[in-house]
Amino acid sequence: DVVMTQSPLSLPVTLGQPASISCRSSQSLVHIDGNTYLNWFQQRPGQSPRRLIYQVSNRDSGVPDRFSGSGSGTDFTLKISGVEAEDVGVYFCMQGTYWPTFGQGTKVEIK
């Protein structure tokens, strides 16, 4: 299976400050169809995961534009331009190029 490695695993952030989460895959996530199936999910406390970003950099409907995704190949990043209180939770990267696997999760909390 493709191993997804996130860092950091814990991210204390001051309100209004930017945050960045890294996700690395054990092999390239470029599919034979040319797409890169790398998603980012947010899981708020007590809730189910919600997809924020698909195919590296496309925001899902209703996702604030302070969230952005970037990267290619094996290295990907989720950025929050200015963290708000509602952004507290755990963020997972997920690859769907092969049998789907997830990163360990990054817990974002307010300092």
Place this chain on the structure above:
Amino acid sequence: EVQVVESGGALVQPGGSLRLSCAASGFTFSNYWMSWVRQAPGKGLEWVASIKLDGSEIYYGDSVKGRFTISRDNAKNSLFLQMNSLRVEDTAVYYCAKGGAHDSDSWGQGTLVTVSS
């Protein structure tokens, strides 16, 4: 509005069986792959199984292969997961997800399966 609602979770003894259901609404069910994903308490996420639009292709994770069966009823907009030979390590919240590996975008609230004696 897209909705998927899971049901059927329960406490079951090791070696037992359970059938989970997922009721879908707000989208044309028969046009989408559907999947099950699970999350053990306090742990990460694990993709369990996926089924194609018409059920003609089915895939399972190695940890459940031979024990779990995914199926669907397009006439009733429903997805199912038959779980046999349950193990303690199958304890998790099970999520029904619209879509497959490439395009899973909406998950339900989950149903808790506890395997314990």
